[in-house]
Amino acid sequence: MQPHEINQYIQEKGYFYLNEGELDVHLFHEGTFYKSYEFLGAHAINRFEVNAVRFVVWAPNAHQVNLIGEFNDWDPSRHPMQRIKNSGLWQICVVNVQPFDSYKYHIVGPDHSIHYKADPYAFHAEERPQTASKYYDLSGYQWHDDAWCIQRDQSDPYHSPLNIYEVNLLSWRQKHDGKQYSYHDLAHELIPYVKDLGYTHIELMPIMEHPYDGSWGYQLTGYFAPTSRYGTPKDFMFFIDQCHQNDIGVILDWVPGHFCKDAHGLYHFDGGACFESSDYERAHNEQWGTVNFDYSKPEVNAFLISNLFYWHELYHVDGIRIDAVAYMLYLNFGGQLLKNKYGGVENLEAIDFIKKMNQIVFQYFPHTLMMAEESTSWPMVSRPISDGGLGFNYKWNMGWMNDILEYMELDPIFRKGFHKALTFSLTYAFTENFVLPLSHDEVVHGKKSLLSKMPGSYEEKFAGLRLLYTYMMAHPGKKLLFMGGEFGQFIEWNEWQALDFHLLDYEAHQKLKQFVKDLNWTYRQNNCFYELDTSYDGYEWIEVDNSNESVISFERINKKGERLVIVLNFTPIERKNYPVGVTIPGKYETILNSAAIKYGGTMANGPQIYTSKKELMHHRYHAIRITLPPYGGLYFKLKED
Known part of the structure; x- marks a missing residue:
């Protein structure tokens, strides 16, 4: 057929297939395709003088995969996908797909069960409670953060100030009618607020797409899609760009350990064990009601490491905080009685994945922050892989956090019997590169807010909290404080409502906020606090x-x-x-x-x-x-x- 005849045939049929991308397919199945988001998912192409969108999805166990969406009235018979030869990947190229068109994969499992799945590599998604993916072109955003990126890549994070404001975007502030802020609203209000207080970085609780607000973003369905709750992907790029133009770094919380069981997500994706293990006990995290990733699969390695590349390269993020690393390292951390092939409780595949992940990420993004939330005594978490470490460059100091909060909650008359809680952390303070976290986990589920933890009268509570912050800022390690702690939120954090900013109408809360501001700037302006922070x-x-x-x-x-x-x-x-x-x-x-x-x-x-x-x-x-x-x-x- 001549090109014009092919063009006419495709336009009449509405779709076609491509026999190309063999190297990408090979690397993906090998687990070394670290930009797999450039191949899988939905991407604009031009072939045979036809503009189309190519959809590629990994569904190795599927009997058949069909593309459904707004462009075909959600009819599974209209766009059957074709398995790419000798692979677990399926593909189709569809004409007349428009930006923001919603779509899903209609997957026929090996037992002929039907599954309607969002695209694991989708760049955008419908806003909850809707669950479909949206076709979105990420190209074309004009960044203006060159000065920040140059400065970041020339700095030494170990010997520089690092003071983090941890934020849940849904509940930091809300509009008067209770509606959530957009990425643009947050850029105009959150960024100046954080900059004025003297923080160097914002850490965002997971902003990848998730179905349930109450999960705080820790149970994901769309790893490559910034949540549509606040706007589009380019809106989120704008937010990060504005952070950088105001000399504020951005750290994203990331959840590579497990994912939720929602029907449109990764669980049982193709009617079989795809992203998870076929071993039920290994796959299921009963403690959280979620499903664990199977790190023994090269494709899962490619998926997760590509996700890190994606956020660094396309969104210019400055660091990643990895959630629940202990659950990855230990087979029995969630209470299960599992053993590895040598009879130990270490998850050997997860350990290999973590080392590979850090090695590759630092190879391409040497100045990023890879922070482990690791709550056990696993050694050398933040030490180089070449020295026998896991390769992170920071670890949350959960021991210091538990000790100091337990100590501060004591009536002062009893503190002399628990003096070790103040001093013990210095026996191990330089065994890792630590971050001192007073995070969201410490102000929920009946633990009380930081201010409420302090004993004594109203005035003594504020004095005790100022003292805690004064110690934290002077103690070796980088710093992290959850939102609301800066002005003395009295009640526990509630993800369903905004912080109680009306408390700033009261003098004590105003003065606490001023203290936190002055403390942050005192820290930043005196290099004794951070220049030899790891020694x-x-x-x-x-x-x-x-x-x-x-x-x-x-x-x-x-x-x-x-x-x-x-x-x-x-x-x-x-x-x-x-x-x-x-x-x-x-x-x-x-x-x-x-x-x-x-x-x-x-x-x-x-x-x-x-x-x-x-x-x-x-x-x-x-x-x-x-x-x-x-x-x-x-x-x-x-x-x-």
């Missing part, structure tokens, strides 16, 4: 064992040997003339006082200056004697002459 060279105890008075003090040190002195009082008792040993004699000036009147405390707002005297104290030859306020945290800096 004992950057930390030195002054007083570690004063359990009777519940006081600790220490120094944070930069590369030049300059020191900040941190003194923290975890009781409601003022201590006058309190001795603090100092390494260098001179005048010491407060650069932050959590008990200042402007923050809701009782001490004068201006900096206090204390002159050291020759006095053997805390293994040092000089000391300052200070007024240590109740529930007070003080940062001191040697005053230059």
Whole structure:
């Protein structure tokens, strides 16, 4: 047939098939196709002078796959897909598909059961409760974040400030009529808010498409589709672009461990075990009612690693926080009695996948952040694979978080018996590259908000929370605070409603927010807090064992040997003339006082200056004697002459 005859035939028939992409097919089944989103899914093509959209889907167990959508009145007989030779992939090229057209795959399983599935590689989806995919062309967005990307790729995250504001977009703020903000609304309101408070990064709880708001985005159906709750994919690109233009990095939460059982999602995708294992116990996560990925399948490896490439390359994200890594590492972490082939409880395939994932991602995106939420004592999570580690570059410090929150909830009279909870974290603080998280998980399910956890009177609760933040910011490790913590949300986080920003009408909450802002900027402007953040060279105890008075003090040190002195009082008792040993004699000036009147405390707002005297104290030859306020945290800096 001549080209014009082929063109006419295709236009009359409405679809055609292509015999091309053999290398892509091979690499996908080999598990090494790290841009598989460029082949699978729905993509515009031009062949035989015909504009069409090619659909490719992985359904190895299927008896037949048909494409259904708005363009064929959802009729399975109109567009039968063709299995690509010697593969588990199916394809069809369809003319007259329009942007935003909804579609699904009508899959006939090996037992002839019928399954209506969204596209695992779809770039866009219908807004819940609708469940179809939408054809969407990602090309054409004009980025304006070159300056940010250059600066990011030249920076050293280990020796730079990293202070993260964790956000659930649905419940940060809502409009007066209860409607959710769009990506554009959030760009205009969330970004200036975060920038003013002094955070360096925003971490978004999963924004990949998910059916149920109550899952917080941790049970996904569309890994390649930013949720349509807030707009289109290009709207989300705009949000990230605006973050970068305002010098704010973006970290996405990501869930490579498990997925939900919703009928249109990945579960039982082609009528058989596709993304999951055929072993029921290995496949099913009974604790969460979800299904685990099967990392032994090369195609699952390609799917997940491609997803990381996708968010980095097409959306310019600056990092990924990997959820529930412990559930990936251990076969029995969810309570199941499973063993590997050697009789151990480690998930060998998941471990191999994690190492491969990190190795490949850092090969192509060397300046990204790969943060593991890993809650066990698994060693070397954030150490290089070449040294025997898992290859992440950060790990959430769940031990510090549990210890400090348990300690802060105690009545101060009992704290002296639990002093180790304050100090134990320093025995392992440099075994990993840690992030200190006060995350969403700590303010839900009856755990109370951070402010409500604090014991004592109304005023003491605020003082205790300021003290907690003061300790957190001075403790080695990067920082993360969940939204609402900055102004003292009193009730637990509720994903169905906006934060209680009306609390800022009250003075105590206003002052707490101002304190958090000043604390964040104090952290960023003093490199003693972060320049040697991964080494004992950057930390030195002054007083570690004063359990009777519940006081600790220490120094944070930069590369030049300059020191900040941190003194923290975890009781409601003022201590006058309190001795603090100092390494260098001179005048010491407060650069932050959590008990200042402007923050809701009782001490004068201006900096206090204390002159050291020759006095053997805390293994040092000089000391300052200070007024240590109740529930007070003080940062001191040697005053230059």
